[in-house]
Amino acid sequence: MGPLIPNGIxxxxxxxxxxxLIGFAFGxxxxxxxxxxxxxxxxxxxxxxxxxxxxxFTSAVVAVIGxxxxxxxxxxxxxxxxVQPTYLWAAIIGGMIMGVGFxxxxxxxxxxxxxxxxxxxxxxxxxxxxxxxxxxxxxxxxALEPLFESSNLGNITLVDSLGxxxxxxxxxxxxxxxxxxxxxxxxxxxxxxxxx
Amino acid sequence: MVEKKQLNRHVYWNxxxxxxxxGLLIILTFYLTGRGLGxxxxxxxxxxxVVHTVAPTHAENNVYYSKFIKEGESPMNxxxxxxxxxxxxxxxLSGAFTGRLKLKVQHSPKITSRRRLVFALIGGVLFGIGAxxxxxxxxxxxLSGMAVLSxxxxxxxxxxxxxxxxxAYFFRKNWI
Numbered sequence: 612m613g614p615l616i617p618n619g620i621x622x623x624x625x626x627x628x629x630x631x632l633i634g635f636a637f638g639x640x641x642x643x644x645x646x647x648x649x650x651x652x653x654x655x656x657x658x659x660x661x662x663x664x665x666x667x668f669t670s671a672v673v674a675v676i677g678x679x680x681x682x683x684x685x686x687x688x689x690x691x692x693x694v695q696p697t698y699l700w701a702a703i704i705g706g707m708i709m710g711v712g713f714x715x716x717x718x719x720x721x722x723x724x725x726x727x728x729x730x731x732x733x734x735x736x737x738x739x740x741x742x743x744x745x746x747x748x749x750x751x752x753x754a755l756e757p758l759f760e761s762s763n764l765g766n767i768t769l770v771d772s773l774g775x776x777x778x779x780x781x782x783x784x785x786x787x788x789x790x791x792x793x794x795x796x797x798x799x800x801x802x803x804x805x806x807x
Numbered sequence: 808m809v810e811k812k813q814l815n816r817h818v819y820w821n822x823x824x825x826x827x828x829x830g831l832l833i834i835l836t837f838y839l840t841g842r843g844l845g846x847x848x849x850x851x852x853x854x855x856x857v858v859h860t861v862a863p864t865h866a867e868n869n870v871y872y873s874k875f876i877k878e879g880e881s882p883m884n885x886x887x888x889x890x891x892x893x894x895x896x897x898x899x900l901s902g903a904f905t906g907r908l909k910l911k912v913q914h915s916p917k918i919t920s921r922r923r924l925v926f927a928l929i930g931g932v933l934f935g936i937g938a939x940x941x942x943x944x945x946x947x948x949x950l951s952g953m954a955v956l957s958x959x960x961x962x963x964x965x966x967x968x969x970x971x972x973x974x975a976y977f978f979r980k981n982w983i
Contacts, residue, residue, distance in 0.1 A: 614841030621839065627889045629839055634893020636832050637844055637946075641894075642901035644825030649913060649927075651819075653982040656975040665822035666829060667950065673830025674954035678837055686838075693842040695943060695952050697959030702948070705941025706966020709934050713971050714978040716930015719945040720938060721846035721894065723931070728895045729902030730910040732920075733927040740931015741847065745854045747932065748939040752871035759940060768956040780956060805983055807913070 613687035638725055647725040649717025649733060650807035656714060658802035661795035668788040675781055699762040716740065818905050833954050840886070843951020847944040849891030850935070851875070855882040918981055926981055941966075 615621040616629070644666050645651045654660025682689040713719060716737045718726060723741065726734025748755065770777050819825075836844055855875045859866040859882065866872040875882050902908045914923035938944040941963050943952070949967060952960015 613838040615839050617841040626840070626886060630886045630889035631893040631896075633832065633836050633839075633844070634890035635897035635900075636893075637829075637890070638894035638897030638899075639901045640820075640825055640829045640832065640897075642898035642907075643820045643905075644822060644829075645819035647898060647902065647907070650915065650982065656971050657979065657983050659983065662819070662822045662825075666826040667945075669823050669826025670829035670833060671950060671953040673827055674833035674837075675956060677830065677834040678954060681834070681838065689955070691841055692837050692955050694955050694957045695948060695959050697957065697962065698942065699959075699962070702941050702959045702962040703966050705937045705939070706949075706963040707970040708937030708940060709944065709963075710937075710967045710970025711974055712930045712933030712935075712937055713967060714930070714974050715981075716927045716934060717982070718927075718930070719846070719934060720850060721844075721944070721946040724846060724891060724894045725898035728898035729907050732910065732912045733914065733923055736924045736927040737931040737934075738850070740928040740933075741850050741935040741938075742854050743928075744932040744935020744937075745847075745851050745939055746858070746935075748936045749854065749858070749869060749871045752869060755940065756870065764958070767958045769958055769961065770956060772958045777956060803983075807915075 612685060613681070614691055617691060637721070638728065641722060642725045642729065646722040647729050647731060647734070648807065649722075649726070649731075649737075650805070652719075652722060653714070653717050654805065657805070658795075658798045659805040661792075661799060664795055665792060668791060672781075672785050672788050675784070679777060679781060694766040694768055696766050697764040698759070699764055701759055701761070704758065712744075818907075833951065836951075837954065842886075843947065843954060845887045845890065845943065845947035845951070846894070847935070847938040848885070848887035848947060851939070852882045852885045852888050915980075915982055923981070926978075 616623060616626055645662055651660050652663055655663040678687065678689060681687040718734060718737045720741055723734045723737040727738055769780050773780065833843060855872050858872055859876055866876060912920040912923055914920055941948050945967060949960055949964035953964060
């Protein structure tokens, strides 16, 4: 039963080869979906292109349905999958800083790597900025540590937070995604076209 | 030339198809490794490696860097670093197949390349800081988090997009 590498079904030696192959597919999908273009990505915030919303939410819905279905079939043990611990204020404030960074720079780390790969100079500069940002964070860590380490709620999921069955959460999440897709098409039909 | 431009606009995948394939990839990644995808982690490993090489004592005395420094093992010896190498290769190949390989600055005709690059740098710095504060970026925290219903993943996603919409007005000249 999965996950295969942690349970020793695929030997640990394959880990890095699998990492490159998975990364390869990830980069290919992002670039082919147009995520190497900052103007396409920014479109989601101005209503002229909703590719980010559609790709992001379709993949999240497909992944969560698939993983829970595989858990139901006993192909994978969902409790063994890594859930990032929730540090409430760090998640909110970090997310807000990333939101401003997204609008200023037009990329996020994964998409900027794709932009670098196809020769976008703005992507190269953004990626350089990322490393400077990581450096600034690390050098000022003693000042940021209280925020970084505070309000640790543990490795919680929405099942713990909301106290309802995961299947209901997935169902509601899917409905929200479908409504968002429909709404985004409506918005796009009202907004002035932007060509890039 | 004009014809090529028009072709380029339609050469991207349908977003629902792209999202579906990406969803399958996330499932496969969790099924194989027990963890999700990531992107900023590889850059963090790079920064830690450079600082540790240039100023070893400084890095070992810093509480944050020292979390990622292990005796006798390079911080580059990390799953996410190999994944990021794959991302570069995969994106390069997709760009090569579709004729998108080109050294250029992409920006709105209303702004100069210089302005675009200044904002790209500022945005990168902010995103780099934010991704460390939140322990992951759009890929690692938000997308992979949502796939396992992580509460933090949903909060980070809402904070990124909510703030994005809140500040979009101030950056409109750069994009529309």
